[in-house]
Amino acid sequence: MAASPNGHDYRVIGTRPVRHDGIEKVTGQAKYGADYNFPGMLYGKILRSPYAHAIIKSIKVDKAAALPGVKAVITANDLPALPDKMEQAGEMALNMSHLSANIMARDKVLYDGHAVAAVAATSPHIAEEALRLIEVDYEVLPPVMSVEEAMKPDAPILLPGLRNKEEGPDKPTNVATHLQFKRGDVNEGFKQADYVVEREFKTAMVHQGYIEPHNAVGIYNPDGHATIYCSTQGSFVVRSLSAAVLGMPEGNIKVVPAEIGGGFGGKTTIYLEPLSVLLSKKTGHPVKLTMSRAEVLRATGPTSGSTIRCKMGCSKDGKLLAAQIWMAYEAGAFPGSPVGAGAMTIVAPYNIPNLLIDAYDVVVNRPKTAAYRAPGASNAAMASETIIDELAEKCGIDPCDFRIMNGAREGTPQTAGPPYRRIGYIETVEAIKNSPHYKSKLEGPNRGRGVASGFWFNVGLQSSAIVNIHTDGTASVVIGSVDIGGTRAAQAMIAAEVLGLDVNDVRPLVTDTDSIGHTDVTGGSRTAFATGWAVYEAAQDVVRQLKERAAKLWEKKPEEVSFANGLFTAQGDGIKPMTIKELAGRLARTGGPISGRATVNARGVGPAFATTVIDVEVDPDTGKVQILRATVAQDVGKAIHPSYVEGQMQGGTAQGIGWALNEEYFYDERGILRNTGLLDYRMPTCLDLPMIETCIVEVPTPGHPLGIRGVGEVSIVPPPAAVANAIAHAVGVRMTELPMSPPRVLKALLSKRTRAEAQAAAAGS
Amino acid sequence: MAKKVVVEANINGEPIEFLCEPRQSLLEVLRDVLELTGSKEGCLTGDCGACTVIVNGRPLCSCLMLGVEAQGKTIQTVEGLAAPDRLHVLQQKFLEHASLQCGICTPGFLMSAKALLDRNPKPTEAEIRYALAGNLCRCTGYDKIVRAVADAAQTLASGQQPAGHLGSGPSATEQTERFLQEQEVK
Amino acid sequence: MATVIIPAQLRKLTGGKDRVKAKGRNVRQLIEDLDRQFPGFSEQLLQDGDVKPSIAVSIDGEMGTGGVLEPVGEDSEVFFLPALGGGRENPGG
Numbered sequence A: 001m002a003a004s005p006n007g008h009d010y011r012v013i014g015t016r017p018v019r020h021d022g023i024e025k026v027t028g029q030a031k032y033g034a035d036y037n038f039p040g041m042l043y044g045k046i047l048r049s050p051y052a053h054a055i056i057k058s059i060k061v062d063k064a065a066a067l068p069g070v071k072a073v074i075t076a077n078d079l080p081a082l083p084d085k086m087e088q089a090g091e092m093a094l095n096m097s098h099l100s101a102n103i104m105a106r107d108k109v110l111y112d113g114h115a116v117a118a119v120a121a122t123s124p125h126i127a128e129e130a131l132r133l134i135e136v137d138y139e140v141l142p143p144v145m146s147v148e149e150a151m152k153p154d155a156p157i158l159l160p161g162l163r164n165k166e167e168g169p170d171k172p173t174n175v176a177t178h179l180q181f182k183r184g185d186v187n188e189g190f191k192q193a194d195y196v197v198e199r200e201f202k203t204a205m206v207h208q209g210y211i212e213p214h215n216a217v218g219i220y221n222p223d224g225h226a227t228i229y230c231s232t233q234g235s236f237v238v239r240s241l242s243a244a245v246l247g248m249p250e251g252n253i254k255v256v257p258a259e260i261g262g263g264f265g266g267k268t269t270i271y272l273e274p275l276s277v278l279l280s281k282k283t284g285h286p287v288k289l290t291m292s293r294a295e296v297l298r299a300t301g302p303t304s305g306s307t308i309r310c311k312m313g314c315s316k317d318g319k320l321l322a323a324q325i326w327m328a329y330e331a332g333a334f335p336g337s338p339v340g341a342g343a344m345t346i347v348a349p350y351n352i353p354n355l356l357i358d359a360y361d362v363v364v365n366r367p368k369t370a371a372y373r374a375p376g377a378s379n380a381a382m383a384s385e386t387i388i389d390e391l392a393e394k395c396g397i398d399p400c401d402f403r404i405m406n407g408a409r410e411g412t413p414q415t416a417g418p419p420y421r422r423i424g425y426i427e428t429v430e431a432i433k434n435s436p437h438y439k440s441k442l443e444g445p446n447r448g449r450g451v452a453s454g455f456w457f458n459v460g461l462q463s464s465a466i467v468n469i470h471t472d473g474t475a476s477v478v479i480g481s482v483d484i485g486g487t488r489a490a491q492a493m494i495a496a497e498v499l500g501l502d503v504n505d506v507r508p509l510v511t512d513t514d515s516i517g518h519t520d521v522t523g524g525s526r527t528a529f530a531t532g533w534a535v536y537e538a539a540q541d542v543v544r545q546l547k548e549r550a551a552k553l554w555e556k557k558p559e560e561v562s563f564a565n566g567l568f569t570a571q572g573d574g575i576k577p578m579t580i581k582e583l584a585g586r587l588a589r590t591g592g593p594i595s596g597r598a599t600v601n602a603r604g605v606g607p608a609f610a611t612t613v614i615d616v617e618v619d620p621d622t623g624k625v626q627i628l629r630a631t632v633a634q635d636v637g638k639a640i641h642p643s644y645v646e647g648q649m650q651g652g653t654a655q656g657i658g659w660a661l662n663e664e665y666f667y668d669e670r671g672i673l674r675n676t677g678l679l680d681y682r683m684p685t686c687l688d689l690p691m692i693e694t695c696i697v698e699v700p701t702p703g704h705p706l707g708i709r710g711v712g713e714v715s716i717v718p719p720p721a722a723v724a725n726a727i728a729h730a731v732g733v734r735m736t737e738l739p740m741s742p743p744r745v746l747k748a749l750l751s752k753r754t755r756a757e758a759q760a761a762a763a764g765s
Numbered sequence B: 001m002a003k004k005v006v007v008e009a010n011i012n013g014e015p016i017e018f019l020c021e022p023r024q025s026l027l028e029v030l031r032d033v034l035e036l037t038g039s040k041e042g043c044l045t046g047d048c049g050a051c052t053v054i055v056n057g058r059p060l061c062s063c064l065m066l067g068v069e070a071q072g073k074t075i076q077t078v079e080g081l082a083a084p085d086r087l088h089v090l091q092q093k094f095l096e097h098a099s100l101q102c103g104i105c106t107p108g109f110l111m112s113a114k115a116l117l118d119r120n121p122k123p124t125e126a127e128i129r130y131a132l133a134g135n136l137c138r139c140t141g142y143d144k145i146v147r148a149v150a151d152a153a154q155t156l157a158s159g160q161q162p163a164g165h166l167g168s169g170p171s172a173t174e175q176t177e178r179f180l181q182e183q184e185v186k
Numbered sequence C: 001m002a003t004v005i006i007p008a009q010l011r012k013l014t015g016g017k018d019r020v021k022a023k024g025r026n027v028r029q030l031i032e033d034l035d036r037q038f039p040g041f042s043e044q045l046l047q048d049g050d051v052k053p054s055i056a057v058s059i060d061g062e063m064g065t066g067g068v069l070e071p072v073g074e075d076s077e078v079f080f081l082p083a084l085g086g087g088r089e090n091p092g093g
Ligand code: FES
Pocket: B040, B041, B042, B043, B044, B045, B046, B047, B048, B049, B050, B051, B052, B061, B062, B063, B064
């Protein structure tokens, strides 16, 4: 039995069963979105803007429509115009006109790859040919590619209607929001500080890089209903947003979530889904749309590039006294960068008495950003965590000890003010400090070791679950959370734990939007936490009902029946304890079938912390950085299936290393994306990485029945800073730009050499 | 549009004839013509390996090969990896080691790994990483994939029968076999 | 009475004060009382009768899920903070 940190012994939780959907996925039988085909299905393709910023003067589609095999051509005129204000769509609030204009440009194109028209034809090749026949007349405008350019007073304006509170209702602007967080008095804090470090950081726009491109099959019924099959992190989000964009009642759309080939936040919004429905409506056939890799990179949501100025000060003995931060994030073409999250995470692991953070959300002629694993936190931590490392170095304190000294604990105020409840930050630093990796010696020239920490909020939100008991005593668990990497297994394990069943006697099912209550996205590290909570309660509901049935059989009161270790018992002569399997056979005669159900709007979410140590070797001739060893410690609350928890920690670390070393959106001066393939958008391969060691830290979330904390995101936060710190210790240069690709590292090394030579020459003369 | 061509090939042990347009890639033929959707599309430029199949013993990106080039070739896809009632040892090890999260890269990795083990039954970690470097996985950080392939190699080398079964627990055939053996012992 | 911690951007309404007292058994009543004391609060915090989507409410260290209906205790500590991603974004990856 696995002992739990909150004093329970678990039978199933904490073990490593084979996932229930595994066989389908290793035999090629699992159906991902692009694998759905229907009789009479047509193929859709999308025409995309070749300019970063232009006015659409006209679109002529007649030649394309006349091509044999072409069944429909649509433009933004086929979609309803929506109001330019924040609106509620299901459980989400967003600006519907922006959402719609991102899916299909209306008057202006705002980035290279922005959709302008779509075609449905009998084959994908014919659809592609038809795109070439669509004539679009553009008036090209100057592109605005960086936050610096966009914030200039005379910058070209992307969205004529955009205003912010500070500049007032009459001033068009590219700055959508300015947020400020303030505590104490930073000037006073810096006055008291013995050491102050201030640097400016720039981080590149990067993509989630899921291997499966976006896809959708839309089937419109003449009665006004539609079904969408697609790979998404949130079928209910697809439903409500597609309904809004199409002007259809939400209940008229059913979304069937296919298996999903990675998302990392990027599949929490819509691109193709409403277009597939509209094309289906126009043609009377099912229509499948899939993106190419170039379309994914050009036109789906990456995460923001950023500019961050960060100044921090501490006393000689290492007490952090003040931090002042200015940060501006690229939102892409429409407002909504994760800069607020960036601001609230950047110093979240620390107790700093004086704090001033100014954060700006800025629109630029790049694709509208979408969520990416702990959105906004990794680039923020690149700034703060490298400065922490420098301060520790100046004080002569071990970087782990420096973090433990200043680390956030229960009661420490968070950036936005509320105090932390029980958290496990310090425990993650201690786990790294005590790890075999950190205790080992790193020897050899040009090698260095770096430590960094990261924070992510995690979210709760809404989930629904149903647990059915079958007549043979097995159970099924029905959820609306798509399985992006072990969700089914984890949910089945929770139900099996509560019901006292073998995990293989519980079948987990992910179902469509008509078959289960509202369930928010698989994202925000919420699924094990919130959907797990709903499954736990639904299974408890089953137990309660089964107790009533046992009571009936034994002519007892339900409260006289107890349930433990898979057995129902009661005091009394001739009462033989019964298992669920035994009881299941008696359901018909005791009142009929049993299904347990529960819904949650989960409160008390526990934030997650991770601390990572990375060893690197820098090639002084090329600037190439090789990762030698990496270990990540993360507070997971309670690991349901440790293998998949480790997998999240390892996967996030690998993505963070890619962000650190190679990945970047590379735009030319006209604002055209130049690296639209996976050869040039360089994600880590298995040759680039070592094994990734993991330390699972379990500090249970108070209030959650199983103590779960979300595990999906925070491991991506520390790596960029950890790698930068390792480079600093290897070769003595402090990197302030991401990615730390060979040319950038080499440039830093050369300028360090030039400086050293100049100094030597000056000393010699 | 050029006329469709009849192509004959051996796919997963079956001689097959199919009609394809000269411009269709092998991946397109497998997925759209033959309904073998186990091979996945991640890029169509040979960069991700999700479409990897084994052609005449060599792993290839099926997105980079034309359907018509399959004429006379022997092709293995992920659908042909398991025996009817038994997983291939690589499939079993991928499951045991939790080597897949989303699973979209898995068919490609399995085929690359199979091609590796077919020609090098005892690969080192470096050799495994080298052989799999053409397959991208964005979910796992590769750790558990590399471990699964190493474990599969070891299992094969030790001559042990892989424990792999379709479904959990012993397969129906194996249960029957066991039953018969027990009868004999008695 | 509950203690309300005022976010930096709203301190102009309270004459720079970062903590004020307000009464109410739920968030709606609390905001009404704040607005009585410091006119302008309702406009900053409410939209269509509920808490703006871009704003989150934390009560005694716990994020509220009930909007204006969220109960407030006699001695509660209430924070108004930006919702993740300003409410325009999904909550995470
Ligand atoms: S789809 Fe063939 S290599 Fe990516």
